[in-house]
Amino acid sequence: MCGVCGCGEGHIHSHDEPHDHEHAHEHSHDHGHHHHHEHSAEHSHAPGLTQARMVQIEQDILAKNNRYADENRRYFSERGMLALNLVSSPGSGKTTLLTETILRLKDELSIAVIEGDQQTARDADRIRATGVPALQINTGKGCHLDAHRVGHGLESLNLPEHSLLFIENVGNLVCPSAFDLGEAHKVVILSVTEGEDKPIKYPDMFHAADLMILNKTDLLPYLDFDSAQCIQYAKQVNPRIKVLSLSAKTGEGMDNWLTWLRAEMALQRIAYA
Amino acid sequence: MHEMSLCESVLQIIEQQAKAQQFAKVKTVWLEIGALSGVEADAMHFSFEVVMQGSLADQAKLEIIEVPGLAWCMPCGCEVLVQQLYDECPHCGSHQLQIVDGDQMRIKELEVE
Ligand SMILES: Nc1nc2c(ncn2[C@@H]2O[C@H](COP(=O)(O)OP(=O)(O)OP(=O)(O)O)[C@@H](O)[C@H]2O)c(=O)[nH]1
Ligand SMILES: [Mg+2]
Ligand SMILES: [Zn+2]
Ligand SMILES: [Zn+2]
Ligand SMILES: [Zn+2]
Ligand SMILES: [Zn+2]
Ligand SMILES: [Zn+2]
Numbered sequence: 001m002c003g004v005c006g007c008g009e010g011h012i013h014s015h016d017e018p019h020d021h022e023h024a025h026e027h028s029h030d031h032g033h034h035h036h037h038e039h040s041a042e043h044s045h046a047p048g049l050t051q052a053r054m055v056q057i058e059q060d061i062l063a064k065n066n067r068y069a070d071e072n073r074r075y076f077s078e079r080g081m082l083a084l085n086l087v088s089s090p091g092s093g094k095t096t097l098l099t100e101t102i103l104r105l106k107d108e109l110s111i112a113v114i115e116g117d118q119q120t121a122r123d124a125d126r127i128r129a130t131g132v133p134a135l136q137i138n139t140g141k142g143c144h145l146d147a148h149r150v151g152h153g154l155e156s157l158n159l160p161e162h163s164l165l166f167i168e169n170v171g172n173l174v175c176p177s178a179f180d181l182g183e184a185h186k187v188v189i190l191s192v193t194e195g196e197d198k199p200i201k202y203p204d205m206f207h208a209a210d211l212m213i214l215n216k217t218d219l220l221p222y223l224d225f226d227s228a229q230c231i232q233y234a235k236q237v238n239p240r241i242k243v244l245s246l247s248a249k250t251g252e253g254m255d256n257w258l259t260w261l262r263a264e265m266a267l268q269r270i271a272y273a
Numbered sequence: 274m275h276e277m278s279l280c281e282s283v284l285q286i287i288e289q290q291a292k293a294q295q296f297a298k299v300k301t302v303w304l305e306i307g308a309l310s311g312v313e314a315d316a317m318h319f320s321f322e323v324v325m326q327g328s329l330a331d332q333a334k335l336e337i338i339e340v341p342g343l344a345w346c347m348p349c350g351c352e353v354l355v356q357q358l359y360d361e362c363p364h365c366g367s368h369q370l371q372i373v374d375g376d377q378m379r380i381k382e383l384e385v386e
Binding site: 051055174199 | 278286359369380381
């Protein structure tokens with residue numbers, strides 16, 4: 001169990017150096033923004049028979065996650081960091097895209113990665129092989145990263161200001177859409193081998209993302225994948241979504257992605273200054 | 274699986290409230306679930322029973338209040354009912370819709386003793 005937050009989870013901690021995040025973290029546990037409507041809410045039912053009464057709660061089910069996400073978001077903005085939450089079904093090429101991106105940007109930016117997988121440290125090992133810090137979070141039975149575990153991950157990574165942080169979520173097109181991690185943007189990666197109908201089959205994810213990357217374009221000649229139709233479906237679910245097509249393997253289209261990343265980093269710097 | 278972790282969050286909220294509002298047993302839980310929240314009522318009922326086992330809400334009844342999806346159509350400037358995130362405006366066919374209601378998942382009320 002976590003001594004700082006009492007969260008009962010056996011996750012990675014560094015409680016030895018207290019800093020802003022931990023303080024705020026503790027604070028949010030003690031004084032969460034619950035609304036207790038004690039006066040209006042507690043009217044008794046079936047008087048005389050039982051002690052039953054009504055208690056009004058009026059809380060978002062994900063309120064706790066959202067409070068941690070706000071903490072993370074504040075942490076990022078106080079340090080001028082850009083955090084991106086990469087979501088997709090398993091095997092779309094997230095880790096390959098990251099290693100290829102890091103090789104191209106690591107001399108220009110300070111980069112780190114939080115890797116979420118149910119099991120193994122394989123993806124974090126692949127990232128570390130590029131020479132940047134990576135933290136593996138294994139979710140076990142859980143099928144998504146939550147803001148609390150990412151917050152503790154930030155404590156142990158202890159990144160410099162103006163870092164670019166990629167959070168590779170668990171491969172799953174369903175529930176990571178509901179869990180805000182405090183990121184600036186969700187980026188959904190769809191490989192062309194998955195079929196063009198995914199945006200309407202899994203609309204929540206494409207609705208929540210700001211950018212869609214169509215990956216593995218090198219395979220297009222061997223498939224019937226209809227890119228235009230796929231993009232139309234994505235815009236149907238989310239008219240604001242931006243789209244980039246690339247091949248992490250051959251490097252085709254990578255420049256547009258690097259340009260997008262540099263522009264987003266510049267925005268963080270402006271907001272920070 | 275999604276519904277499972279949502280029910281775990283519901284239980285955490287209930288346990289917190291049990292201390293704050295001094296109750297030991299929960300008989301009924303009312304959730305407000307939007308049609309666009311991505312939550313399946315059936316899966317929610319199933320997960321609820323499993324997750325609440327052995328807790329202060331063991332055997333509690335789950336009542337789901339369904340909230341219809343409501344969006345604001347930018348071209349028309351009016352509010353329209355939607356079933357899915359990829360629906361089009363029934364008036365003008367546009368997809369420039371902004372969700373205004375029906376994406377919530379909230380715990381509303383408890384019957385306790
Ligand atoms: N042809 C081709 N293969 C690719 C491309 N990008 C990734 N792959 C391959 O796709 C497979 C999965 O890639 P990963 O990078 O492990 O995918 P991931 O999304 O990180 O997978 P999980 O973390 O397990 O969800 C590997 O065999 C990659 O070599 C690409 O652009 N083109
Ligand atoms: Mg991976
Ligand atoms: Zn902890
Ligand atoms: Zn904690
Ligand atoms: Zn999940
Ligand atoms: Zn319209
Ligand atoms: Zn929405």
